[in-house]
Amino acid sequence: GAVVSQHPSRVICKSGTSVKIECRSLDFQATTMFWYRQFPKQSLMLMATSNEGSKATYEQGVEKDKFLINHASLTLSTLTVTSAHPEDSSFYICSANPGWSGADIQYFGAGTRLSVL
Amino acid sequence: DAKTTQPPSMDCAEGRAANLPCNHSTISGNEYVYWYRQIHSQGPQYIIHGLKNNETNEMASLIITEDRKSSTLILPHATLRDTAVYYCISTTSNTGKLIFGQGTTLQVKP
Numbered sequence: 001g002a003v004v005s006q007h008p009s010r011v012i013c014k015s016g017t018s019v020k021i022e023c024r025s026l027d028f029q030a031t032t033m034f035w036y037r038q039f040p041k042q043s044l045m046l047m048a049t050s051n052e053g054s055k056a057t058y059e060q061g062v063e064k065d066k067f068l069i070n071h072a073s074l075t076l077s078t079l080t081v082t083s084a085h086p087e088d089s090s091f092y093i094c095s096a097n098p099g100w101s102g103a104d105i106q107y108f109g110a111g112t113r114l115s116v117l
Numbered sequence: 118d119a120k121t122t123q124p125p126s127m128d129c130a131e132g133r134a135a136n137l138p139c140n141h142s143t144i145s146g147n148e149y150v151y152w153y154r155q156i157h158s159q160g161p162q163y164i165i166h167g168l169k170n171n172e173t174n175e176m177a178s179l180i181i182t183e184d185r186k187s188s189t190l191i192l193p194h195a196t197l198r199d200t201a202v203y204y205c206i207s208t209t210s211n212t213g214k215l216i217f218g219q220g221t222t223l224q225v226k227p
Contacts, residue, residue, distance in 0.1 A: 004160075032213055043204075044161065044217040093160050097213055103149070104213055108160030 002098040003027050006109030013084055014117055021079045021112045023050075023094030029074035030096035034106070035067075038091040050077040050094075084116045119144040119207040123221045129199075131227050135192040139205030142186040148209050150181060152190045154201040155220075161204065164190065195225045 003026040013019050023033055033050040048069055049057040056069035066088075068080040081088050091113050095106040122140040129135040141150060151166040165172055165179045167188070172179045178191040192199055204220040 006160075034213065034215070036217075043219050044155075044215075046214055046216065049212075049214065091158070095160070095215070103166060104208070104211075105151075105163050105166070106153075106161075106213065106215060107163065111158070111160045113158075 002096075002100070002107040004094060004096055004107045004109040006092075006094055006112050008112060009110060010113045010115075012115045012117065015085050016083055018080055018082045019084055019114060021081070021092055021094075021114075023077045023079070023096075023109055025075045025096050025098070025107075028096075028098035028100070030077075030098070031074060033071060033077040033094055033096045035069065035077075035079050036093045036095070038093060038111075044093060047079075050079075052077075081114065084114070086116045089114055089116045118209060118216055119148055121205045121207050121218055123203070123205055123218065125219060126222045126224070128224050128226055129192075129195045131197060131225055132194055135190075135195040135199065135223055135225070137190040137192075137203050137205075137221050137223065138187065139190070140187045141205070141207045144185050144207050145209075148207045150179070150188050151206045151208065151215070152177070152179065153204045153206065153215075153217075154199075155204070156198075156201045161217075164203075195223075197225050197227065199223065200225045 031052045035047045036044040050071040071077040093111040095108045152164040153161040155161045181188045202220040
């Protein structure tokens with residue numbers, strides 16, 4: 001089946017630093033990937049659509065200058081949380097669709113837990 | 118995309134069938150119903166999807182009412198590992214974007 005890998009699985013950083021999270025599609029190419037954020041005991045919230053070779057599309061209320069997305073290849077999208085603050089602490093998850101079945105089935109990474117001190 | 122409504126929580130005895138309902142009364146003709154689940158601290162996992170016919174795969178069955186206003190996900194023999202939050206999502210599937218509601222927390226008990 002389709003495999004989406006995220007790295008790192010967990011990261012702790014100091015306030016004011018930037019953190020990069022990688023999302024890779026291991027056995028398929030993805031022109032589009034999605035980034036979600038999940039706070040404790042809440043549902044997933046879509047942050048942005050990552051488009052290979054072009055700018056990401058951000059959901060309303062998501063700061064594009066704070067959450068930088070780069071989709072430089074068909075198998076890799078990165079999310080950089082710039083100048084992280086404690087309120088950015090969250091579970092970040094990416095997804096992609098291999099397009100094998102014709103249906104829009106999203107495969108998710110295992111997530112990255114960010115803790116900002 | 119149609120709004121979906123699910124009960125916040127359900128319990129099920131291990132080995133019994135788990136029936137998870139979902140209401141999507143405003144669903145339009147070209148919207149599919151997708152089910153995903155999220156086991157604690159992991160990424161969501163696709164389970165099954167359908168348009169109007171009932172569907173079955175190795176994980177579950179999906180029963181969609183004739184008027185398509187509601188559906189039920191059936192896990193035929195629930196195990197402790199099926200304890201998770203189950204999300205029912207209705208979408209046209211032409212963007213890939215998934216809008217997650219609060220889902221149903223299923224607790225499978227021994």
